[in-house]
Amino acid sequence: MLSRRLLRVKVMQTVYGHFRGGDSTLREAENELFHSISKSHELYHLLLLLILDVRDLAEKRIEIGLNKKRPSYEDLNPNRKFVNNKVIQQLHENRQLLKYIDATGVSWKNNEKFVRDVFKCIRESELYQQYMESEDNSYDADRKFIAKLYEKVIGQYLPLYALCEEESIFWNDEAEFVVSIVVKTIKDFEEEKGEEQSLQKEFKDEQDRDFVKTLFRKTILNHSDYKALIKKFSRNWDLDRVANLDIVLMEIAITEFLEFPEIPVKVTLNEYIEIAKHYSTPKSGTFINGILDKIINYLKKENQLEKLTSED
Template identity: 35%
Template sequence: MLTRRHIRVKVLQSVYAFNQTAYQDIEKQEKFLLYSLDQMEDLYLIMLQILVEMRDQAQEYLVKSQNKHLPTAKEKNPSKNFVNNKLLQLIAEQSSLSEAIKKKKLNYWKEDDEYARILLKTLRQQEWYDTYLAKSEPSFAEDKDFIIKVYKEIVAPNEKLYDYLEDKRLTWLDDFPIVNTALVKVLSKVSGKNVKTVLLPELYKNDEDRDFAVTLFRKTILNEEKLSKEIDGKTPNWDTERIAELDMIILKMGITEFLNFPSIPVRATINEYLEIAKEYSTPKSSLFINGILDKIVKEFTEARKLNKIGRGLT
């Protein structure tokens, strides 16, 4: 589920936090780094669960409507396409999901059920929702397409839900876009045959990604003085004290990757940090960082400091 860019962002945040603390404890900060990465899995679980909660609340609404003193004809014989949605049934039946929610104590939507109601209210206002309800026995593919549309257009963009998640855990702000992307990909792949293996993806693609996070963090912190010297003299128009702190950290992380990760191409490293700078630093940071990293790559290449494995890695 995690991408290398997301890992880099988390490391950037952790290095910045470490530099801001009066009592610097690298072990403690490393634990928080791994904890903040783990939080993305929690967010994925509750976003998956809210779809099931919406269905459950829709079922309760149908029952209440039918039990009215004077129900309308539509309330007497409502469409059950949403409450019987085959994809949601598959998800709800997976014990692995309910067990993970229970184990991690993430049953937010039973306690804060108003958010599912808000989403349902918005959903009922859509013409395409009425079109779906009017279908006669929709297929699994139609049910899946509908739920993906619900997630993309109703759940993910909802500002009240976003504010709620921000209040719950601040680390989820940066996780939200990547979780949304991962969840939509999973929903598009799920079938009756693969649901048990596809529904709950591993947080890390492999152990190498977790090691990448820890190594990048530790080597950036522990080699701070050496990395600063590599940057000195490369900024003729700027004293190092005047360089934005985030830019300095990005530069140091880039240099750390050049020297310690032989399988990562130099250009891939530079491109990743330029994109991160565009999102998290100043408007001119990406141009500045690109220039400095290019100079350092040329210098390292001439000095044969780059130890890249394979073709096209420099």
């Protein structure tokens, strides 16, 4: 389910926590890693459920208007474009989503005020107003609107991120990633698939699960050797003053260089530079790039870096 980048972030967080805490076994830390990934999958489903709850609020609002003692013309002739959105209806009937809800019981019941606030934010958005005024009632138009709604409105709604931090320590700093996965999910919807439309799995396949397990375990087990290698090429730096997170990121990157010959060096390098920019200090990306570049050259000279395809 999660993108490889977010899986790398999960490994980074768990490795960092393992060395900072110091009292968890390798197996305990690994269990926490996979639990963290499972929680991200839960957040993914909660975000999909959010639009269903918002749609239900819109439906109730219409019913309230129709039942007024003195309803206005707008009350009697409501615009049902949003509540009749074909993609929302398809999601409402989705077998995979219904199965997950039945198995886990996830819902927004404890955060009904938040759902109301999101609904208000959506109704006030220019995107929503343009959609409601549009005469295009096609499935394609409905799909594009829901995808943009997650990307431009829900994804930009700051209280969402505050709520995620309050609800779970495993959702800190990752809601933005999960929103992007929801957007991709909606963009992949096809009308003819109906209730059988596939959603993202926790892992795309066993290869992704093995990627996480190997990346985590090998980083922990080779911690001393990799830290020594980093120190060797950081002679102009006081390693004790370098951000601990930068060292962890470089150790994980070295693991990926050595353990996954199918992943190009440039892909790995770029991934950890970008993660550093987001999670560490402003100068971390440049620092990590410089040190890892030296380590890559060293590993090549020592014939330790075996890749399936040449990048030169």
